[in-house]
Amino acid sequence: MPMRTLTLAMNVSLDGYVAGPGDDLGWGVPSDELFQFWSDRVGSTGLALYGRRIWAGMNAHWPTADRQPGATPAHITYARRWRDMPKVVFSSTLSTVDGNARLVTGDAVAEITRLKAGDGGPMDIGGATLAAAAMRADLIDEYVLVTHPVLVGGGTPFFPTLDRRVDLTLAETRTFPGGVLLTRYATRR
Numbered sequence: 337m338p339m340r341t342l343t344l345a346m347n348v349s350l351d352g353y354v355a356g357p358g359d360d361l362g363w364g365v366p367s368d369e370l371f372q373f374w375s376d377r378v379g380s381t382g383l384a385l386y387g388r389r390i391w392a393g394m395n396a397h398w399p400t401a402d403r404q405p406g407a408t409p410a411h412i413t414y415a416r417r418w419r420d421m422p423k424v425v426f427s428s429t430l431s432t433v434d435g436n437a438r439l440v441t442g443d444a445v446a447e448i449t450r451l452k453a454g455d456g457g458p459m460d461i462g463g464a465t466l467a468a469a470a471m472r473a474d475l476i477d478e479y480v481l482v483t484h485p486v487l488v489g490g491g492t493p494f495f496p497t498l499d500r501r502v503d504l505t506l507a508e509t510r511t512f513p514g515g516v517l518l519t520r521y522a523t524r525r
Contacts, residue, residue, distance in 0.1 A: 340451065341458045342385075344467050345377060345480035349488045352495065354464055356488035363486045367513040368410065370482065375414040381421055382457020385448060387466035388427035391437070394418070399435055424451070426466050445473045468496035477523050479504065485515040 346354050347364035355361055366374065378384075386394070401407060402415035423437035426444045433439045440447045448470055451459065461467050461476070470476050481494065504521035511517055 339453055340456055341477040342452055342461055342475055343458060343478040343480060344461050344476050346494065347482045347484060348494045349484055349486050351487045352493055353488050353491040354494050355492040357490050363488060364484055370512045370516055371410055375410065375417060378414060378421055379417045381460045383459045384421055384423045385459060385461040386423055386425050387463025388430060390463040391425045444469050448475050464492045471496060472498060479521045481519050483517045
């Protein structure tokens with residue numbers, strides 16, 4: 337029986353961090369071409385799984401970004417796609433979420449396992465803590481690293497410490513302006 341695929345796709349510094357010291361994300365500003373890649377990805381995602389912090393950041397901006405002064409056509413499209421995309425937010429501290437999202441306060445691994453076994457389109461996962469739990473449980477089918485040519489020296493790592501090896505197969509490479517490199521790997525099972 338086919339299962340839904342789960343992909344971890346995030347910006348990462350060359351030294352392996354998704355956020356620099358103090359949660360700095362300023363180094364990951366996308367070119368127009370990279371922004372279009374992320375927008376198309378949101379448009380094709382059947383369900384997004386978010387940890388609390390990435391949810392808070394995304395939900396603070398994108399629900400109304402298309403109505404802000406100076407919003408570009410690309411930002412308007414992304415905002416609409418993001419609002420329309422179903423989302424599950426995993427948090428033990430939030431009591432509610434809004435928009436096209438539902439909250440899960442219990443066992444994230446059990447819920448992700450249940451969602452993977454269900455019907456629907458591909459799923460993306462975001463947030464270092466949530467992604468780490470899914471990695472440790474061998475639930476990630478694909479890793480998409482969008483590597484920026486910067487060394488941030490510390491912060492939040494893309495990969496947590498794992499207690500076993502995970503073999504991967506290179507599925508795609510793509511370059512973007514500014515020396516940004518996308519590498520997509522499929523988990524070998």
